[in-house]
Amino acid sequence: MQTKVSENRGQALKPTPETRPFWEAAKRRELQIQQCHECGAHYFYPRPMCPYCLSRNVAWVTCSGRGRLHTFVINYRPPRHYASDSPYVIGIVELEEGPRLMTNIVGVAPDPKALRCDMPVEVVFEDIDENFALPKFRPIP
C-alpha cells in the first residue's frame, strides 16, 4: 500500500476555540501562551482554566520567545503522510516564562555533538501554508 504524502501540512491542523489564539499569533510571528490573573502562572497547552489554581481569569500573553532546550531526540524516520527532511530534531523547550512545549530545533545540525540540554534557544516561525505558521526554535549564538 502506498502512503499518500501531503504537501499541504496545514490541512492537518484543526484549531479549536481553545487553540485558535495560539495559531493566529503564530501567523503574526508572536509566540503566545496563557497567563492566569489570579496566581500569575503562565501555562501551556491552551485551556480555559488555570491548571494551578483553577481560575478562569486567564488571558493570552506574548512570550519573549526565548528559552532553554530541556531535552531532545533526533528522529531518523520521516513522519507518515508528510514530506520531511530527515533526520530532524524534536525538542522540549522550557520557555523563560516557565512552560515547556514540544517543537522542532532548527538552524543546527541534527547531530548530538551540536546540541546540548540547557542550551539557549529562540523562537522562529515557519510558514507551512497560507494559513498556518509553526513555532520552532534555534540556538542563540
Ligand SMILES: [Zn+2]
Ligand atoms: Zn492560577
